[in-house]
Amino acid sequence: MRESPESSGGSIHRPVMLSEAMDWLDVREDCWYVDANLGGGGHSRAILERGGRVLAIDRDPDAVARFLEESGEAFSGRFLAIHGNNADIAIHVREARIRASGILFDLGWSTIQGEEADRGLSFSEEGPLDMRLDQTTGETAGALLERVSESELSEILSEGDEPLAHPIARALVQARKSGRLPRTTVDLAAFVSGVYYRKGFRRSRRHPATRVFMALRIRVNREYENLERSLAGSRQALEEGGGRLLVLTFHSGEDRIVKRTFRQWVSEEAADYLFRKSLPPGKEEVLQNPRSRSARMRGVTFVGG
Ligand SMILES: C[S@@+](CC[C@H](N)C(=O)[O-])C[C@H]1O[C@@H](n2cnc3c(N)ncnc32)[C@H](O)[C@@H]1O
Structure with missing residues (x-):
């Protein structure tokens, strides 16, 4: 325990x-x-x-x-x-x-649950992209990212109120095509920060990956x-x-x-x-x-x- x-x-x-x-x-x-x-x-x-x-x-x-x-x-x-x-x-x-x-x-x-790195709920801990609250069943966030289309991913991120849903979805699908899809929480957070940076966002009160993590968790756990x-x-x-x-x-x-x-x-x-x-x-x-x-x-x- x-x-x-x-x-x-x-x-x-x-x-x-x-x-x-x-x-x-x-x-x-x-x-x-x-x-x-x-x-x-x-x-x-x-x-x-x-x-x-x-x-x-x-x-x-x-x-x-x-x-x-x-x-x-x-x-x-x-x-x-x-x-x-x-x-x-x-x-x-x-x-x-x-x-x-x-x-x-x-x-x-x-x-x-947030403190358990193996659940992948928080990007302050390095862990796999799992995000399931019930780890005995269902698809992980990593598996979801492996299979969704760009438009589906953009919709998932928009449902979590992510303002850069479309560019982030596009960047992730491109990364997948070239075998560079992030595999851990820390990698995904850095990847999303990179998209924000390239779009000209420099500083914000909240970590740029906060809404992406929330959106994926919402979808993974329905x-x-x-x-x-x-x-x-x-x-x-x-x-x-x-x-x-x-x-x-x-x-x-x-x-x-x-x-x-x-x-x-x-x-x-x-x-x-x-x-x-x-x-x-x-x-x-x-x-x-x-x-x-x-x-x-x-x-x-x-x-x-
Ligand atoms: C914010 S915590 C609850 C904290 C709790 N009220 C306390 O006093 O410590 C939310 C909990 O709900 C569980 N949970 C989330 N979605 C659920 C669902 N659809 N059915 C049952 N439990 C769920 C999570 O696994 C988590 O343990």
Whole structure:
């Protein structure tokens, strides 16, 4: 089992917007809550410590094993963990035979995964171009780059809001033809920086490869499709008995999907907003954890009936 600060009790990497999420989830004793993104387990632990019961899901088998090893005993009988895709949330809830009073999504990848070089999620560590959150299945980013056409790659990068999607896609496909396709995270980051440099961009606050990495990760893990399916599944799980749904997003592509879906539900009178506008993290949290800066929380409630 890999060690990391987050895995040793959650004290150093506090989950994003923890207290806001707990307040809005309105955790009640002995009621069931779904933590659809277990990760380091900080949100699950907070629900359990408030007396709630948790069904947790993660597509990373290591996240599930780690939580069970560290906290399984302490919370036995009140905690179920599933290695699976939260896009199948309605099936997981049905098979667990629980009635969910609330569901929490904390999208994306965890700090623990970012620190594992072999996942290739971060260019600050040299690693293979894998980028899968579930390394037991699916195509790696490297394999994707080996086969996509220039126009497909340009579309993938545009979906991640990459401003130089087209020139980067063209340069990558040309590099592939001449056998110079980047093979590691550090190589790919340097390659993208080179395209930016040649286009006359010199300095920016963010590393030029940030959006390329995000776009490839989104495609490799089918994140947008999964989000659409998991929202639909959450509605199925909550509509009849009532309950709250909270979603923490980390970039505009995800937030757009959640915003549009919630607006649609409210217009159909299927759900009500818990709060109308998305909530950002507090200033103090952003100072302590700069990664939380881009987080936004949205929430709705189903009345049931
Ligand atoms: C930001 S982390 C969650 C952190 C967690 N809330 C905590 O308190 O530490 C996101 C987690 O969601 C998982 N994940 C991403 N997409 C998923 C999906 N479609 N189904 C299930 N888990 C997913 C990732 O593997 C990662 O562990």
